[in-house]
Amino acid sequence: MTTSMPEGRLLRYVDALREAVAQEMRRDGDVFVFGLDVDDHKSIQGSTAGLLEEFGPERVFTTPLSEDAMTGVAIGAAMAGMRPIHVHIRMDFLLLCMNQLVNIGAKARAMYGGSVKVPLVVRSMVGKSWGQGAQHSQGLHSMFMHVPGLKVVAPSNAHDVKGCMIAAIRDDNPVIFMEHRLLYPTEAYVPETPYEVLPGKARVVAPGDDVTLVGISNMVLECLRARELLAEIGIGAEVIDPIWLTPLDIDTIVESARRTRRLVVADNGWTACGAGAEIVAAVLERVGPEGGIAVKRIGFAATACPPSPVLEAAFYPNPGTVASTVHALVRPTAPAWTPDPERTKLAHQVQFRGPF
Amino acid sequence: MTTSMPEGRLLRYVDALREAVAQEMRRDGDVFVFGLDVDDHKSIQGSTAGLLEEFGPERVFTTPLSEDAMTGVAIGAAMAGMRPIHVHIRMDFLLLCMNQLVNIGAKARAMYGGSVKVPLVVRSMVGKSWGQGAQHSQGLHSMFMHVPGLKVVAPSNAHDVKGCMIAAIRDDNPVIFMEHRLLYPTEAYVPETPYEVLPGKARVVAPGDDVTLVGISNMVLECLRARELLAEIGIGAEVIDPIWLTPLDIDTIVESARRTRRLVVADNGWTACGAGAEIVAAVLERVGPEGGIAVKRIGFAATACPPSPVLEAAFYPNPGTVASTVHALVRPTAPAWTPDPERTKLAHQVQFRGPF
Amino acid sequence: MSIVQDAQDPAVAQDLAVIERLYRALRLTRLVEDEVARVYPTDVIKSPVHLSIGQEFISVGVCDALEPRDHVSITYRGHAAYIAKGGDLNAMIAEMYGKKAGCGQGRGGSMHLVDMKAGVIGASAVVGTSIPVATGFALAAKRKTTGGVVACFIGDGATEEGCFAESLNFAALHKLPILFVCENNGYAIHEPLAKRWATERLCERVATYGIPTTKITDGDVFAVRDAARSAVAAMRAGHGPVFLEVTCYRWREHVGPNEDFNQGYRPASEMTPWAERDEVARLAGLLPSERVAALETEITATVAAAFAFAETSPFPVSEDLYDHVYA
Amino acid sequence: MSIVQDAQDPAVAQDLAVIERLYRALRLTRLVEDEVARVYPTDVIKSPVHLSIGQEFISVGVCDALEPRDHVSITYRGHAAYIAKGGDLNAMIAEMYGKKAGCGQGRGGSMHLVDMKAGVIGASAVVGTSIPVATGFALAAKRKTTGGVVACFIGDGATEEGCFAESLNFAALHKLPILFVCENNGYAIHEPLAKRWATERLCERVATYGIPTTKITDGDVFAVRDAARSAVAAMRAGHGPVFLEVTCYRWREHVGPNEDFNQGYRPASEMTPWAERDEVARLAGLLPSERVAALETEITATVAAAFAFAETSPFPVSEDLYDHVYA
Numbered sequence A, B: 001m002t003t004s005m006p007e008g009r010l011l012r013y014v015d016a017l018r019e020a021v022a023q024e025m026r027r028d029g030d031v032f033v034f035g036l037d038v039d040d041h042k043s044i045q046g047s048t049a050g051l052l053e054e055f056g057p058e059r060v061f062t063t064p065l066s067e068d069a070m071t072g073v074a075i076g077a078a079m080a081g082m083r084p085i086h087v088h089i090r091m092d093f094l095l096l097c098m099n100q101l102v103n104i105g106a107k108a109r110a111m112y113g114g115s116v117k118v119p120l121v122v123r124s125m126v127g128k129s130w131g132q133g134a135q136h137s138q139g140l141h142s143m144f145m146h147v148p149g150l151k152v153v154a155p156s157n158a159h160d161v162k163g164c165m166i167a168a169i170r171d172d173n174p175v176i177f178m179e180h181r182l183l184y185p186t187e188a189y190v191p192e193t194p195y196e197v198l199p200g201k202a203r204v205v206a207p208g209d210d211v212t213l214v215g216i217s218n219m220v221l222e223c224l225r226a227r228e229l230l231a232e233i234g235i236g237a238e239v240i241d242p243i244w245l246t247p248l249d250i251d252t253i254v255e256s257a258r259r260t261r262r263l264v265v266a267d268n269g270w271t272a273c274g275a276g277a278e279i280v281a282a283v284l285e286r287v288g289p290e291g292g293i294a295v296k297r298i299g300f301a302a303t304a305c306p307p308s309p310v311l312e313a314a315f316y317p318n319p320g321t322v323a324s325t326v327h328a329l330v331r332p333t334a335p336a337w338t339p340d341p342e343r344t345k346l347a348h349q350v351q352f353r354g355p356f
Numbered sequence C, D: 001m002s003i004v005q006d007a008q009d010p011a012v013a014q015d016l017a018v019i020e021r022l023y024r025a026l027r028l029t030r031l032v033e034d035e036v037a038r039v040y041p042t043d044v045i046k047s048p049v050h051l052s053i054g055q056e057f058i059s060v061g062v063c064d065a066l067e068p069r070d071h072v073s074i075t076y077r078g079h080a081a082y083i084a085k086g087g088d089l090n091a092m093i094a095e096m097y098g099k100k101a102g103c104g105q106g107r108g109g110s111m112h113l114v115d116m117k118a119g120v121i122g123a124s125a126v127v128g129t130s131i132p133v134a135t136g137f138a139l140a141a142k143r144k145t146t147g148g149v150v151a152c153f154i155g156d157g158a159t160e161e162g163c164f165a166e167s168l169n170f171a172a173l174h175k176l177p178i179l180f181v182c183e184n185n186g187y188a189i190h191e192p193l194a195k196r197w198a199t200e201r202l203c204e205r206v207a208t209y210g211i212p213t214t215k216i217t218d219g220d221v222f223a224v225r226d227a228a229r230s231a232v233a234a235m236r237a238g239h240g241p242v243f244l245e246v247t248c249y250r251w252r253e254h255v256g257p258n259e260d261f262n263q264g265y266r267p268a269s270e271m272t273p274w275a276e277r278d279e280v281a282r283l284a285g286l287l288p289s290e291r292v293a294a295l296e297t298e299i300t301a302t303v304a305a306a307f308a309f310a311e312t313s314p315f316p317v318s319e320d321l322y323d324h325v326y327a
């Protein structure tokens, strides 16, 4: 964090998320929350808890299993002056919403000559571990980054999730809000008063001189752990959290990569045409060959996410694979190095146990 | 073309496409063609003409306007041993099919432990010009390139469209087959006997030493025209057609870019997380900073495609913008250069007139 | 209809006003589209056009029941509803000409007409897509208690898209003020119902959501208006959605300005009964002929002015390309 | 039922065989899921599980009407149908344990069971997604004239997805041999029908596609079987799709092994009538007690063997990661 003095209370990601929504709903009567199961007792892992009680069933309601139409309903309501937050417990289900999001939500403002706006937030969670399997685990952010007119954000900690949610709700454009299941219990200092973490500014989470390590969503945490392991062998990694993926603050990444001359992007999705491809290509277009920057992408294995534990472990990048990738890039002639697997586990993942 | 001796007859793209399907349908009774309007008198711009008459309504049939379910039907029929070709007159409509294509089609084989295969071809056409507008113009190939389990192909000429279609039909995986409306009338020598243009081999369409110019789909033609214009000012561009985007033959591009030290990808879609991002990132991961390769992506403007002619012209890359981009990369210190706009028009585009 | 027999009766006078209003809208739409068809071969409109000619009575009948606070959701075949709801005609034609003064600043085209001031929700060229969006407007109308309603026009083909069923269920569940109007012209492009619908029991199906339905098969603009008026009254009273299926016929080709009976997919005889009871001509016959003549002068001038406006107004410039990508 | 009163009567003997067959399938499913629930807290199954306990009679009744050449399409709550159609039990449990010998080689998990040899189409965890896929199998069966039919199991929630309506229309239009079986347990996760369905007139709605429908509300496995048998006969005769809605109740939590009446979203009293007429217990009572005991021994051994197989069989190795991405 660049925030030098921790402000606010130590809050879990899930609670910061809920607080942001509640505060905005208090402020603006046009904000409403809907989507499958937002009003049940599990309340989307607690992230919508208390909203129904405070704001009533007109502003907090479940829907039929009709993701396609419900997305259109959200878009229409947004054009008509409301500010919907449409919630999906898995990002995989957004594949049912692509027509509405891409053909209408993203294009409406341009296609209708600026006569409408679509202030819509689409919350969606990336699932991971406990055998979520092929259809409950996808990080599909790059598909949305591809489409002009959408904004995309993937906050990695409790502080940012609150500020990004408030910024997203106040934004007059459709925002794809990507959360990560494993981040929900993680804690950070979160100010109580509303604040915005605005689009367009990446955060240098930790400094370093040997490599620029861009982490997306929960991969920020994994990169931070990799950084610790790398430090032990004398490699200094600068970890950057882009926070907002569209618009992307490429300048901050360029500035760092120019200095470290090495760029590794660790993503929470597949790499082909992924966020890492975009970041690598955008940086190198800017810097040119004179920059002499070595690049590498890390992400999901190019297959469907398998639930069997051994395969699942191999499917995901982790602090160990990030660290060894960085090592290979920084010391190409040295023998391959991999940190002790026991030491690559993240505290919040060790805690976590299904089912959910 | 690397094909030194032109074989076969001069055939239009649309006729080569139709011939491929007809030949495969004759060979294999499990191949069938369905999708909105495949059996009407316009026959998808002629690309399905004659199929109904030859193969009957059980193998060539229209559907209700139900793209989501029809995609599932195609996938189910494929798993059950048939070889469907599902046709969409616009690629934009594939956004209605994303859940089936990505959550089932792409994953079925892996998710079901290899016990099924999904030999499916999804034909879709990219629309361009005559005010197609925001929803009839999208090249969405990068979304499919992102997803393991899918293959993606974008043939740029009559010869390849036949060979790729035959290869796609015979392939045991789901293939997203991207066509381009403006390519339909273009002609090439096409052998009469069936042949496959297989995945995994890009084609060096024209040699050059100063820059590697990768064109996707119809952008191959635009790159070839740009190459002619560049030749006039002494810049030699090597034009590469990847043909298959997944699996992508990155080796051929790497080999060329290593030599020219400049890589420009001209795409038929948006650039963010696009095919160009993938190609640039993959090449630079391979080559490393020692290669000293300068890179640049060109594609759709980052907005919804506008129908007004002036805006539409500015929206699309063309031989002029490709040429001036290459020029800027090759001669960074020279003043900007743009070829005479009149000379950047392509013959097949000059001919073309709506409505369609 | 007997309502014009005695012009002395005040009730009839009111009806005459209604007839005149409907006729004016019908005639205006017809003239606009005739003019579109006339200029189309000159390429001033560089965009696909889907004409409503022959189907105007539905938009006109429905929109007559609406107020300014209400919305209509139109399709790519939306010229009639756009005009009937009071959309800006100059802006419409300018949009088709690709001009900056167009309702979409030249970024929409014929298939994406919009006029938020007049309550015309922007059209989509992806069939069915507008249905849930319109439903969202109805949700907002209810939540914001504007008292407004939404009329959502769709084709028979659009009812085959899954989002139609999803939207009906949601609208009925939440008792949203939305009138779904299915213009059943029997074709989606060149494909007849028989190749797309398992049965024609559409109204019956919609009724199972608890939605009142009416099917109008005689092409009568007054019947459409009456049905829309009672629907609107019920919706304003909070009774939830209503469904209207109106049989009609597309006189021209699916896209483009011409007739297409020479194409073989449908016989000209299908059109005959519809041409015979053309509501534009019929309503002209219900009005005093001087009135019709006066209206003709006025409407012709309006249409000519709109095309002149479009013709003379400037194109966007390439610097406008990135306008409105984000708000 | 009177059919077991006289064991000398040959007709009854046949019926007894049916009862035994049904009971065996019911009991096997129940025991498998009880065992899943028992081992679950030990974390040998590292994957979400959706138990069918209480709903098995539907799968068992329907699958009894099927032949090997037929297919079933199952959901993530698909253990019962997988077993009833004859899916390999060892491979099923091994899959839940994440083992290489699993029906999906450890790449599917509990939510993606598959057994193509037994005619079990792979399950999807995206609700509704399997409906059109099953319809595609029915299309293939018809085109390849296998004489086979498809039984497509779905929940009440799945009927809200647009692809359900799209698939019904297509199946009816093409007269495909597919039996849609809606297991209406009144909930989607914790959300009751009242918050999702505008009305409960589902069968009526489906009937408007020209699809014959039957609704079974008494939880009777024989009624389900009878309905399935006549449906299958009609489908094999080329009469097209059939729809069956069967009311039922989920005894356990939506996902996971436990009861959840302490969660407040539904009262335990809702389950009482269903527990009282539990078909597993009822059919046991229709069979001679020695037979029940013998079956219990046999089934217990089968289940134990399957879990032992799963337990002892090896995990995939990380080198397997990229298997089967492409054929």
Ligand SMILES: Cc1ncc(C[n+]2csc(CCOP(=O)(O)OP(=O)(O)O)c2C)c(N)n1
Pocket (backbone or CB within 6 Å): B036, B065, B067, B093, B096, C077, C125, C126, C127, C128, C154, C155, C156, C157, C158, C159, C185, C187, C188, C189, C254
């Ligand atoms: C989702 C989608 N599928 C297919 C098309 C191609 N298409 C354009 S108009 C049309 C026919 C629609 O028929 P209908 O809804 O009856 O409206 P009509 O044109 O008869 O007014 C089709 C299939 C499309 N635009 N969008």
Ligand SMILES: Cc1ncc(C[n+]2csc(CCOP(=O)(O)OP(=O)(O)O)c2C)c(N)n1
Pocket (backbone or CB within 6 Å): A036, A065, A067, A093, A096, D077, D125, D126, D127, D128, D154, D155, D156, D157, D158, D159, D185, D187, D188, D189, D250, D254
């Ligand atoms: C498309 C989609 N939306 C939401 C979910 C989350 N979800 C999983 S199961 C379920 C309930 C489905 O209910 P129903 O079809 O009645 O089946 P049941 O679980 O009662 O057997 C939901 C909403 C999902 N998996 N897929």
Ligand SMILES: [Mg+2]
Pocket (backbone or CB within 6 Å): C155, C156, C157, C183, C184, C185, C186, C187, C188, C189
């Ligand atoms: Mg129609």
Ligand SMILES: [Mg+2]
Pocket (backbone or CB within 6 Å): D155, D156, D157, D183, D184, D185, D186, D187, D188, D189
């Ligand atoms: Mg249910």
